[in-house]
Amino acid sequence: MLTELSIKNFAIIEEMSITFQKGLTVLTGETGAGKSIIIDALGLLIGGRGSVEYIRFGEKKAELEGLFIMEESNHPVFQKANELGIEIMEDQMLVLHRTISQTGKSICRINGKLVTLAILKEIGQLLIDIHSQHETQSLLNVDKHIELLDSYYQVNDPQFLKEYEELYHKWSQLKKDYKEQNQNEKELAQRLDLLTFQLNEIQSANLIPKEDDELLEERNTLVHFERIFQSLKDAYNGLHGEMRGLDWLSHTANHLEAAGENNQELQKLYEDYIDHYYMIEEISYKIRQHIDGMEFDPERLEFIESRLNELNQLKKKYGSNVEEIMEYSATIEEELETIKNRDEHLLRLEQRFKELTEDLLLEAKQLHDVRVKAAKGLEKAVLKELKELYLEKANFIVEVAYTKSDQNELMLDGSSVRPNNKGIDRIHFYISTNPGEPPKELNKIASGGEMSRIMLAMKNIFAQHQGITSVIFDEVDTGVSGRVAQAMAEKMYNISIDSQVLCITHLPQVAAIADTHLRIEKHMNHDRTTTSVTELSREDRIAEIGKMITGEELTEASKQHAKELIEMNKSR
CATH class of the missing domain: 3.40.50.300 (P-loop containing nucleotide triphosphate hydrolases)
Structure with a gap:
């Protein structure tokens, strides 16, 4: 509220x-x-x-x-x-x-x-639902009548639409898939040629996962070969040779060992030091092995440049890296398989669509029958309300009809119907307030007073259903x-x-x-x-209602009448 x-x-x-x-x-x-x-x-x-x-x-x-x-x-x-x-x-x-x-x-x-x-x-x-003499919102909106009828019935069966809605969703999706698969032959042929070319181009490249990253690293090494080789030699020479790094570190180890012979704490320090010494010595051997294994190969560099250029051309078309290109390749391979086996696939899809359509129409017909029955109940409820509002001669009709289609796709009871997520029904509310007059749509009622009563009667019924x-x-x-x-x-x-x-x-x-x-x-x-x-307080209410009865001038008689009106409604 x-x-x-x-x-x-x-x-x-x-x-x-x-x-x-x-x-x-x-x-x-x-x-x-x-x-x-x-x-x-x-x-x-x-x-x-x-x-x-x-x-x-x-x-x-x-x-x-x-x-x-x-x-x-x-x-x-x-x-x-x-x-x-x-x-x-x-x-x-x-x-x-x-x-x-x-x-x-x-x-x-x-x-x-x-x-x-x-x-x-x-x-x-x-x-909020705002209703005025000139704005009747959903009650005068024909498109909303089906929702109003359904809300009236849903009090008894809240789930009555659920099964149809789920079935309609499956049917719509299958219809979309079938339409896409059953597209123009020329477009399919063009698509087949394009995908075949793309797949051949990717497969002929013989891609290897992470290949581009590894080639870039190798290329970087070859391009900077001389600088890397000289830097490794300088690093190795800094460690090996008389009065070089390892020589000084060895002298230090000897002195620490001598100091630790009579001191446990220094002995522990020596042991930590000698572990690091051996690690540095091992690193120096690895540097030597790397130097011995290095060989500049201009032909390899030329191959890498060519291969990277090939991969970059593929990246422009199919993905930002080798993995994405390979994923795209797998996707188009599946699509090619579907297109090549199109006739068989379409046949299965058509059979499934036909079965689902039959189920949908059966469920829609059951929904239609439920609404026809609910419409009778709603008609009685509205007429009862109108009678209490002194429109005893009124005739209220809820028309439940099929939503017709001019495409003759789906036939039910000899009529071409068009399903939507609410079923196959078109709901219209009609009313006649005077005997002998044909029922008209709600917005065609001429009298403002009659329109007020009709709308109020329907509000009284739907207020508890609309939430x-x-x-x-x-x-x-x-x-x-x-x-x-x-x-x-x-x-x-x-x-x-x-x-x-x-x-x-x-x-x-x-x-x-x-x-x-x-x-x-x-x-x-x-x-x-x-x-x-x-x-307003009670006394102020009496005065205000008294003025509403007689106009601006408040009289004792109007006050008494106002008081009686309030008391009468209290006792109801």
Whole structure:
């Protein structure tokens, strides 16, 4: 649920922080006081389209921040956050932040991590569902109807889509592989020639692992042969000969041995010294052997230069070192084998694809039958809600039809169908509010009051299925009054049992049934307009609802009526 909302330099709001509670919260106030601005701020916070016009006049940026607490550990936002690499705090808190600058750019953060506006929207739409008279979001989006129907059914069978989705993923991958393998003959022939040439070129080089590194080292020795040879001779001569290094070290050993004959500590020192002496003597022998074995071979140097040039030419084409070239050789050898045995491979692939297609269509048909059955249940549930909202004559239809394809690739029940990751179904919601009228799509309903009731009825059903933590109604009660207004108030309250509900309303019936009542007021401060939010006490609620009943003038009769409305809703 939305726990706190902070707004700074947004429209006429200079700075405001609102704490929200569970249940149903209503926001009331005069027209223009800033009620809808708060909803606009929430819309932008969850990824809505921003504009520099929202920035308060004279300021450089507007800042919005919302704190959400997820009380259910299986809320969909956890999985989505994990997919996007966003860490949710141990106390299941999620902080959304958005800054809009004068340049029109937005800076978005989730739990302090910079994210794109698209990611902010993905997360935000799992947390808040905003519904207004003109913006009905997912309920009016035909593409979302299949998700709504599935969410309605998933309460009874949470895993009913899983098997189909896994099968569709395998089918899609196999279809892609088959298409790639069954490509143009000319392209395959050209590919075969290219790979054959590359393989012959690499194999004819008779590569040896680490060969390039070893040749470079040998080349370096031959190029600097004279310098290395002379340096080794000088090193050897420095150790061997009369009055040279080893001669002096031998004299030192004799003196240390004599000193140690009568002193154990010096005897130990002599032993350590003589070990190192023998090591240096051994090194001198190795230097001599190296000198004796050295021979400058110009032909070998010429061969190495030629071989390194050959390897460098291969590196430009196939890899940065000999190992990578050999790995590439193994890869194209496998591909060549596949191309050469293409007909046999394609036959196996085609048979597997055919079997998997049959399985997919069978599973999709079962999914279709489940949705047809679920559609009947949803129709009854919506009609029941509409009846309680005094639309007794309404007719609500959930159409479950195959998604048709004009390519005639896959046939089911005599129809060409096009599968996707949700199945082969196209779901449409239709409604007729008056007897004798044909059902129409939801967005074709003319009456604002009817649209409000239809949307509220569906929200009441889907709120508990969608996992939305907060549902926001922005003056959806426009155009209704009397018993319909009371029925709508009760529907909103029912939704608030499973989801937090925030509602901007002008109806006293809705305000009276709320758990929390916030009043939005507009003030003048230093010739600038500002907005404030106040949580009303019981007495203030009575006065506010009384004014909603009669207008600006509060009478004893309206106060009594307001009190009765509150008490009546308390007793429900």
